[in-house]
Amino acid sequence: MNTIKAQHMTDIHNQTTDKNYLDTKMVVKVYGPTYASPKRVLVCLIEKEIEFETVDVDLFKGEHKEPEFLKLQPFGSVPVIQDGDYTLYESRAIIRYLAEKYKEQGTELLGKTIEEKGLVEQWLEVEAHNFHPPLYNLVINILFAPLMGAPSDQKVIEESDKKLEKVLDVYEERLSNSKYLAGDFFSLADLSHLPFGHYLVNQTGRGNLVRERKHVNAWWDDISNRPSWKKVLQQYKYPV
Numbered sequence: 001m002n003t004i005k006a007q008h009m010t011d012i013h014n015q016t017t018d019k020n021y022l023d024t025k026m027v028v029k030v031y032g033p034t035y036a037s038p039k040r041v042l043v044c045l046i047e048k049e050i051e052f053e054t055v056d057v058d059l060f061k062g063e064h065k066e067p068e069f070l071k072l073q074p075f076g077s078v079p080v081i082q083d084g085d086y087t088l089y090e091s092r093a094i095i096r097y098l099a100e101k102y103k104e105q106g107t108e109l110l111g112k113t114i115e116e117k118g119l120v121e122q123w124l125e126v127e128a129h130n131f132h133p134p135l136y137n138l139v140i141n142i143l144f145a146p147l148m149g150a151p152s153d154q155k156v157i158e159e160s161d162k163k164l165e166k167v168l169d170v171y172e173e174r175l176s177n178s179k180y181l182a183g184d185f186f187s188l189a190d191l192s193h194l195p196f197g198h199y200l201v202n203q204t205g206r207g208n209l210v211r212e213r214k215h216v217n218a219w220w221d222d223i224s225n226r227p228s229w230k231k232v233l234q235q236y237k238y239p240v
């Protein structure tokens with residue numbers, strides 16, 4: 001990771017690469033900001049108004065498999081965060097940690113009552129286990145395989161399309177009854193859909209899966225137009 005470029009973000013708006021400032025002030029450090037899963041963490045940090053800096057990790061050069069990086073994340077994937085001497089990986093674990101640790105500031109993302117919190121957790125799990133896997137397969141086979149000179153698996157693409165459509169039918173039903181997934185408030189559950197939802201709508205040629213479902217479409221327009229997400233898109237370009 002010799003090519004690491006540290007960027008410090010102050011109060012969302014101002015970026016500086018002032019090394020002295022970095023040395024004196026301890027802020028949350030996020031590894032791999034250009035990739036999708038780390039963007040789950042970035043948008044959460046911005047919603048929570050937490051100061052952070054980013055460290056580039058080039059997956060195409062294999063930097064995530066280097067010994068130095070594996071000390072932080074033994075499975076060799078991004079994101080990882082360092083909050084002082086505390087290290088954490090797995091993007092959904094990280095956003096839960098940040099939302100809880102900084103619950104007094106920024107957007108409330110966990111829900112207020114036990115029932116709300118339960119629904120936030122439920123839909124976070126749905127995102128991870130129902131929405132994400134077929135979409136991840138589409139992203140790998142449609143976007144990344146050609147980039148790496150690897151063949152795309154048509155069978156996987158077809159199966160993933162079918163699975164994702166069924167998942168989105170459930171979302172349509174849910175979102176016809178509440179503005180956001182866990183209720184009438186934006187939460188971690190909605191936020192968690194942004195990085196790969198962006199690929200779905202804009203990069204895979206499957207925007208219609210969202211657009212043709214009235215309530216899913218309105219929900220996507222709402223969450224993807226949040227200033228926090230727009231800032232992430234503007235400042236940390238996707239590799240594809």
Ligand SMILES: N[C@@H](CCC(=O)N[C@@H](CS)C(=O)NCC(=O)O)C(=O)O
Nearest residue numbers: 035036037076077078079090091092
């Ligand atoms: N479950 C992990 C998945 C992270 C993940 O898939 N990261 C991708 C980038 S979006 C990655 O590092 N891929 C390279 C690899 O796993 O070798 C999380 O949510 O943090």
